[in-house]
Amino acid sequence: MEAQLATFEAKKRKNNPDLEKYIKIGSRYFYIENMNKMSWFAAHRVCREIGGKLATIKDEEELEQIDRLLDFRTGYWLGLNDLVFEGLFQSWPPKALAWIEDHFTNFPNGASDYGHKTDCVVLSGMWNKSETRVNVFEKRLQNMEAKLAAFEASKRKPKPDLKKFIKIGSRYFHIEEMHKLNWYAAFKACREIGGRLAIIQNEEELNKINDRVEWLTNYWLGINSLIEAGRYKTWPYGEKQRPFIKWLRGTFRDHDYGRKCLVLLESKMLDRECDEYRPFICEAVIKE
Template sequence: MHLYREIYIVILLFASNFVYAEDGMLDELSETKSAELCYALTKHILNYTNSLDNELKAYKVINHTQHYQLDQLSEKMKVSEEKLFNSLSNLTNTENQLQSEREKVEVIEKELSKIQLKLNNTENQLRTTHKKLNLTEEKLFKIQIQLKNTEKSLYETQFKLNNTEKRLQSEMKLVNETEDTDLLYEKCEKREKKFEKIGDKYYYIEKSEQLTWFDAAMKCANWNSHLAIPQTDLEWTNLMPKLSADDRYWIDLIRLGNRKFFLSETTGKTLKLDKWLPDEPNNDYKMENCAEIRFGEGLNDAPCEFLKYFICESNNEYGYNCKS
């Protein structure tokens, strides 16, 4: 660098002397002036070269710093590239795993579709089976109703036969006993007074034992009486206060066979009074063929097989063909 500086100085001195020589001024200049001029020029050039040298040093420092920063940045880029490469590798592995999982999901979805199809078929089969079961249940229910009606008809027929037999036995007994009137009166005097006179009729109101309608009718027949059947408003009014609240009692009204109305089993006639509760008789479930009386309310139809209290009616207080 110093060599360049000396060359610059010599060139400048030579150039300046050459300029003054051309103008004819060399003889006039003294050595001092020439030295001063050379010194000034040299100083100016030295200052300029020093400035250039400082700038070059500063540039080198900056350049060194930038090279260092570039090296650091290069290292960081290498690290980043490695990380990016690893990330890309991981991403590739993840994509491969996802593809594998997608394939598994597709397989599972296909299996689920098959299972869903089987479930749909099973549901359809179950619906069909359920419909068949409902039809079968309906048929069974109808058969049960037919069996109950048949059983009821048989029971009614048996009841009538038994009742007829009891009446015949009673009549035969009565015929035998009427041969000796004194004996009849004597027996009547010894009998328990089972029936209570209520108005113009005699009634026995059962309040402890509950029976089916047919068993209740047989019980009354055994006492030479029958289930009660109030025929007038007065009889109804007289009987009602004797009943217990919330209790229900069988009376002599029944619907036999396919008849749409109730008849007295004793008289074979319908009830003259309209004492049925609202919307009754409704023959619910096609099984309500016997009549019950409710305290303070009225008449209702009910299944004959239900157990209830009952009311017997007689022509005397003994329940026998005795004169009161």
């Protein structure tokens, strides 16, 4: 079972961390959670709630100092993953130009690529290694009640360039046909143009959008069950109300423990593996 290891760089944080919850290791402050086990996505949220972020370790010296305080039998979530691009480990949420970042890792030979889709990184005993998100979730977290993860995305998003959007009903959408991405990369692409993956509000809006998309094509939307299998929410946007979903007949299986992301197909919705490459729909985030 994995627990999360949280850290922050105080000068970059917008929310002030409660330092009473942290311990100083070297020149930085860390929070080591041993009691509560959760998914990587839920750990991401918990760290933000205490004014931090999942840790990215800066060098070998810091790794050794942290390692002395850990239970060697336990794996601790870190902030790196290759959710957006397989084999390229970066922090979440992804940033523009993130591919030029140089993050410290200390993988055993071959451990950074098991060939199992996308990975999130854990610190385990003496080594920093990646484990597949699918295996960790399905084997260890099926029965866990994880809370909805959210972050204050509006504070970090650029204003939408409405030239890249079209008005459908009362809102603005960008329908990406040319570039097919996995769900995580589509999430990033929408953020970079001042939007987010679309969350359709009602059947009227659904029908209007459907009139604009290609026939027999699956488009990523902003709804998923990444936090808890079988429960579809708007992670990481944080809306409290249940999202509008119009399932394609026979496709929803509440007993399916896989963690999936929703697509739009012919005015209906169905779930797909989030690692698949598909076109996507963004909505503009406009604050009054």
